[in-house]
Amino acid sequence: MSAVAGTADPVVVVGGGVVGLCTAYYLAAAGLPVEVVERRRLGSGASRGNAGWVCLSHSTPVPAPGVVRYALRSLGRPDSPLYLRPLPDPAFVRWLWRFWRSSTPAVFKRGYAAVAELNRETFDLFDGMRGAGVNTTLTRPGMVHAFLSPSEARHHLAIQREMADGHYPVPDDIVTGAEAHLLDEALSPAVRAAYLVAGEGVVDPEAFARALGEALAAAGVKIHENAEVTGFRSAGGRVTALRTADTETPCSAVVVAAGMRSPDLLGFLGHRLPLQAGKGYSFSVDLDPAPRHTLYFGERRAVASPIAGTTRIGGTMEFSGNNNRLDWRRIAAVALASRHYLGRWFDDPDDLVGLIRDPWVGGRPFLPDGLPVIDRVPGHHNAYAATGHGMLGVTLGPVTGHRLAQYVATGRRPEALVPFGFDRLRS
Numbered sequence: 001m002s003a004v005a006g007t008a009d010p011v012v013v014v015g016g017g018v019v020g021l022c023t024a025y026y027l028a029a030a031g032l033p034v035e036v037v038e039r040r041r042l043g044s045g046a047s048r049g050n051a052g053w054v055c056l057s058h059s060t061p062v063p064a065p066g067v068v069r070y071a072l073r074s075l076g077r078p079d080s081p082l083y084l085r086p087l088p089d090p091a092f093v094r095w096l097w098r099f100w101r102s103s104t105p106a107v108f109k110r111g112y113a114a115v116a117e118l119n120r121e122t123f124d125l126f127d128g129m130r131g132a133g134v135n136t137t138l139t140r141p142g143m144v145h146a147f148l149s150p151s152e153a154r155h156h157l158a159i160q161r162e163m164a165d166g167h168y169p170v171p172d173d174i175v176t177g178a179e180a181h182l183l184d185e186a187l188s189p190a191v192r193a194a195y196l197v198a199g200e201g202v203v204d205p206e207a208f209a210r211a212l213g214e215a216l217a218a219a220g221v222k223i224h225e226n227a228e229v230t231g232f233r234s235a236g237g238r239v240t241a242l243r244t245a246d247t248e249t250p251c252s253a254v255v256v257a258a259g260m261r262s263p264d265l266l267g268f269l270g271h272r273l274p275l276q277a278g279k280g281y282s283f284s285v286d287l288d289p290a291p292r293h294t295l296y297f298g299e300r301r302a303v304a305s306p307i308a309g310t311t312r313i314g315g316t317m318e319f320s321g322n323n324n325r326l327d328w329r330r331i332a333a334v335a336l337a338s339r340h341y342l343g344r345w346f347d348d349p350d351d352l353v354g355l356i357r358d359p360w361v362g363g364r365p366f367l368p369d370g371l372p373v374i375d376r377v378p379g380h381h382n383a384y385a386a387t388g389h390g391m392l393g394v395t396l397g398p399v400t401g402h403r404l405a406q407y408v409a410t411g412r413r414p415e416a417l418v419p420f421g422f423d424r425l426r427s
Helices: 018-029 067-072 090-101 105-131 150-164 177-183 205-218 259-268 328-342 349-355 390-410 415-420 422-426
Strands: 011-014 034-037 082-084 143-147 193-197 222-224 229-235 238-244 248-250 253-256 276-285 294-297 302-307 310-319 357-366 373-376 383-387
Touching: 011 018, 018 034, 018 205, 018 253, 018 383, 018 390, 105 390, 105 415, 143 150, 143 177, 150 193, 177 193, 205 222, 229 259, 238 253, 253 259, 253 390, 259 357, 259 383, 276 328, 276 390, 294 328, 302 328, 310 328, 328 349, 328 357, 357 390, 373 390, 373 415, 373 422, 383 390, 390 415
Parallel strands: 011 034, 011 253, 034 222, 082 310, 143 294, 253 383
Antiparallel strands: 143 193, 229 238, 238 248, 276 310, 276 357, 294 302, 302 310, 373 383
């Protein structure tokens, strides 16, 4: 039975990032009354400064075979692409232990298969939004994977071909030598091997969030910005109202899709969620020539995206606690990493202050197995969570919202959401 049957109160979505807005969009499309509550502005969190990728070829869980060993080598190296700074926090230690347990080949493959299955509708849903008048900003230029070493390129392509398993097209071989950088004219001649995964997409994430907000407002959805949720009122295993500092809103159901704020909100419902921030950094810069594709810099694990007439360069995964402190050394490290693949677009790190715009750091929400949770909250008939998407919030936002809206509206959990339940987090 639907969690919202027999009531005219709205479904309240807490969180105005891409995941929350997509969920609100599909709930409204299902004919349900909806309200959105965001503690800052729509799209102001991890949705704002990310690389904007909508991709199948990089939709993989972060805890993968070898990643822990790689992370341990980063200790004391804040310029490392994957940086781990241990904290004297028992919850962080437990999270790392579970992250390590999730990095086996078997667990990784199960997680990848689950995400790939969920991703089947991704581009169709983006097309449907665009057909309904939402300016998704999506383009599909394809993704060039660039390497300084042909052996590294062949190794990555072999792994990617195995993992793709027919879910997306992968080239038969790499391009090497002087021809490699011709796949995208922005690449430096230092790039000695590359391959193109056709059809991969990119959006302007901030503009996409803004367009979703406009579509929701046009559909009669009430949006409350700068509204901090301070708790819920519950009775008989149901959430009956949501509290903010200024008001109390009756609700037929609630969806917690608030990124790194989600554990605090779920705590109000008596449920603990082991979420940690995987901090990412980005900035924008005008390059000549500018990339035409999204770019993945293989050895350095940095990325570049053509967004809104400029180039957004991003990278790093920093586990240093749940904070948004911007470490300029990490910005410089990403810029230095990109120079191997884009040429010497700057000479000295001191030059960066005058060259780059919008330096950004964001805490991307990660559960220890690298998968999101998209499920009903245990012990509550009408409370749901959609969080923990890590670096896949833009890619998985529409399909998360679509499937979760089905769950809320019908009371039946879609099969594709089974791997993303709360029950897996108990072990």
